[in-house]
Amino acid sequence: MKKKRQKSTLVVSLCFLLMVFIVLGCESKDISISKDANGSPDTGANRNIARTNVDQFANILDLSANPTEETNGVYETNKFNHFSDLGAWHGYYQPAKDNKKLLGGFAGPLIVGEEYPVNLSNSINRIQITNKETNEQYDLSKSKYIDLSSYPGRLEQKYELGDITLNLSLIFVSNRSALIRTDIENTDEEPLELDISWKGSVFDSVIDGDKTIDIGTSLQKDGNAIQVNFSKVREQWDYLATDEVKYYISHDKKINTKINGLDYTSSLKDSVSLEPGETFETYSTESYTFTKDEFSKEKSKLFDYVDEQETYFKDNKQRWKGYLDKTFTGEKVKDFPEYQNAAVKSIETLMTNWQSPAGAIKYDGIVPSMSYKWFMGMWSWDSWKADVALADFNPDLAKNNMRALFDYQIKSDDDVRPQDEGAIIDAIFYNQDSSRGGEGGNWNERNSKPPLSAWAVWNIYEETHDKEFLEEMYPKLMDYHNWWYTNRDHDNNGVAEYGSMVSEANWKTDEDGKVIKDKKELPELDEGAVIEAAAWESGMDNATRFDKEGRGKGDVGVKVFENKRDGEVVGYSINQESVDLNSYLYAEKGFLKLMAAELGMDEDEKTLIDDASKLKKYIQENMYDQESGYFYDLQFNDDGSKTKLLVNRGKGTEGWLPLWANVATDEQAETVKDNMMDEDKFNTYMPFPTASKDNEKFSPDKYWRGPVWLDQALFGVEALQNYGFDTEATEETKKLFNHAEGLMGNAPIHENYNPLNGKGISTKNFSWSAASYYLLYKNNILSNNPTTQDAFK
Structure with missing residues (x-):
């Protein structure tokens, strides 16, 4: 009996300590993992406080998704919910946790083919991290802790593995581009040397009911970027594009890219060495444009988005806080x-x-x-x-x-209906x-x-x-x-x-x-x-x-x-x-x-x-x-x-x-x-x-x-x-x-x-x-x- 009581007391003590750790952890990171009566994240809605911090509103909308070529389900409505901002004509999902192939990147994107929203990819740019000493790739699905959260104005991902922590953050910086911050922290007691690459693929067709439309996508290298090209397709009731349309993924560091049909792998030219507690940070942009002029103008801004990333992330948070302050x-x-x-x-x-x-x-x-x-x-x-x-x-x-x-508004000199x-x-x-x-x-x-x-x-x-x-x-x-x-x-x-x-x-x-x-x-x-x-x-x-x-x-x-x-x-x-x-x-x-x-x-x-x-x-x-x-x-x-x-x-x-x-x-x-x-x-x-x-x-x-x-x-x-x-x-x-x-x-x-x-x-x-x-x-x-x-x- 004495042994049983000691074991019981130990379990209770451990449970209590675990609860304290979770609560303190959530407070320090502004992350809430408790659930409300509907099984949704409880971000404080039932507490008698007035919240204006954007970090206090996590996962108000379920953005998890397994995107496919068939975007729409019942009522010709997207099967999933997505995130977009600043008037962009593309958006992103969070990967469904049960699909390990999507982890390490933001699912999608969803793009608008002029008048029709379609998925361009299931996950167009997801990170792969390999321990150079053991030659083993980190399996993100086996992380001790995974957080895939959306907040007002941004998406976040966090993966805690044995010796590294990976963080991804996505915001929109213009009406054509998103900016993604990637940081990897060495949480081990020993130095690490890592090889880092990104993989992605694009769909070449759109499925709408019993109709399949070839959208003519292709991949192209462009220095430290991967360019998705489109063909001219004028399917008036399903999908519209011209050969000027571009989707452009640009990295801030030098990469080597290999393309195999509709799949690609882009690898950092140099390995990353991290001392214990040290963090490696890199940035990428993803842009969706309709015309040559749009593409040229947006491309000229990409360096600024990365160079001034700290300002862009700060301004994004302030803008959304402004919305909440007014509300x-x-x-x-x-x-x-x-x-x-x-x-x-x-x-x-x-x-x-x-x-x-x-x-x-x-x-x-x-x-x-x-x-x-x-x-x-x-x-x-x-x-x-x-x-x-x-x-x-x-x-x-x-x-x-x-x-x-x-x-x-119709004018008196209108060519069609002046009346x-x-x-x-x-x-x-x-x-x-x-x-x-x-x-x-x-x-x-x-x-x-x-x-x-x-x-x-x-x-x-x-x-x-x-x-x-x-x-x-x-x-x-x-x-x-x-x-x-x-x-x-x-x-x-x-x-x-x-x-x-x-x-x-x-x-x-x-x-x-x-x-x-x-x-x-x-x-x-x-x-x-x-x-x-x-x-x-x-x-x-x-x-x-x-x-x-x-x-x-x-x-x-x-x-x-x-x-x-x-x-x-x-x-x-x-x-x-x-x-x-x-x-x-x-x-x-x-x-x-x-x-x-x-x-x-x-x-x-x-x-x-x-x-x-x-x-x-x-x-x-x-x-x-x-x-x-x-x-x-x-x-x-x-x-x-x-x-x-x-x-x-x-x-x-x-x-x-x-x-x-x-x-x-x-x-x-x-x-x-x-x-x-x-x-x-x-x-x-x-x-x-x-x-x-x-x-x-x-x-x-x-x-x-x-x-x-x-x-x-x-x-x-x-x-x-x-x-x-x-x-x-x-x-x-x-x-x-x-x-x-x-x-x-x-x-x-x-x-x-x-x-x-x-x-x-x-x-x-x-x-x-x-x-x-x-x-x-x-x-x-x-x-x-x-x-x-x-x-x-």
Whole structure:
């Protein structure tokens, strides 16, 4: 018995000492290895502290990956999450720990083939270390300790072996290059002599479903660098590249490189001798460029990146600390530490989706998601939602994102559609539209998007007080605002409709794709195509209110009207005045009124006040149903003499937009709030589905027919805040955080969520969801400060 007690006591003592060692080790290295209830790293979210050090936010997003030629899985979405920064068109993963072949380098990279993200390699540049005395290569998978961690703005790897410790750090230093620091410490008591090399390979094909595309990659030596060359490939719906594209890996020390097909090995010319406690340090850069000019300019900067590496690493950390300092402000930060990880994840998501100028994109901006095959462009209202969040912590990027879309605002002398003067087109991509001599199948000029640009600009101005930016944007915003009334107001009553531009995409075609013409040799209009464009213009692509067949007695369904000016068709409207569109336009008048006052535009200010008063009266009197206590779209006939309130199509998130715009009466707001808080309607497990739960067409997984979209949820929370329903607003906000699958753990932020169980659906790492969560944290959890207009409150 005595021996057993002694053994037990010894085990307890050893366990205690081990725990003390782990805790002290974690504190000294800013590394946390404890896990939360979801099995995710607990970096202090449950401690009553306010954190602003970037090292305190480790592994908020799971970046582990086994990249292959087949980048995408379910829903044409990347199987893994990746890291990027500074607007680079490439990014990296951390290697999955169970794949020893990937250890010693950062997995990937993921590159964007102009408009399509694909994996270039499983691990393009991983280190190999050999003990020269024993001629044995170190097996990193057998390390005593492996740490593969991501922090805001950087990736880290650490391997502790018997006699050496290997550390790798990766940051982006420009919009085309990443910088990797490698250091090897001799932790033995004897001197070491090491041979060091790097191995890598590239894929020569992209697999997309059952389709395999040869991308024509090849390797080439270039002094102390390895150059990946590309062939010209123009697979419009899968992958695009030219022979000017380069991926370039440059080392700061002399290397010998051997190439074998798509594989290479680069070895340091000289062995490395290390005394006990001594550290060897080396640097490499990895650049991805599209054109000869880009490549030449970036190549000339590589020496500076390495020579000034200490400054670059310091500046990177300071930049990201600046983002956190701006985010975690105010007395209430310390009261809600559990939401800090989600706020940081929102910032990381937006920064990974940052894209710099390339191709037809002339300014920095935010794409919806680098994880989704089809989202590598900039959509107007996606960008504007991102900009309202960016205004708080990265306002310069927000300004440029505005410019990126307005750079293609239609002018009166436009070669293609001068009749759309002032319009902002739906989406822009690397390749411009074919109607303008480009080859961009994803570029879309057929429709616009809901007018949220003035909302974004005013929020940027409130943060920056940059009057020059306001002066730059104000006339463009006014032109866009006015376009809705010149091209989307069929009966000229000051109330707009969704619709479509005049576009070849709206013509009927035969089986061979040829345009069908009528007796006058004019193209025949495809009403279904216009209705599709109108739904796209609303941003709520398949919402139940846009179902062509209509529903119930007296509902004639969705019809198409021609909008004419001087006898010429300038666009098309559908036969319903949408309550969300006109609420957005009312809010926009408020923001424009505030801008006009700042800029001394007295006549504009007066006109905006008068127009807003008329629109307010119309919305309150014509778009609200007394019986159900909710707002709906209004159907009308060709001359506007007959209308029908579309109560029969059910409730959707559009019905609380009048509260977000501050256009509803207090009495109307009270009944809308009751609908929003009803558990059989909108107050679901994950609150605020896009179609009410009692809508007969409600479907919790079908895009805009039931899933929770965070932008609409944000508008719902701010709608409640506007009318003093603060308790309800905070209650729903906390549900949005706590009931979204994996949000509070290390899962990505999704495009939308199932309202009944909180499961993330559609694509992931979605920008406007991230922006919405950021704003909910800042303006509801930490304050009661909605982003809405108060000029007409």
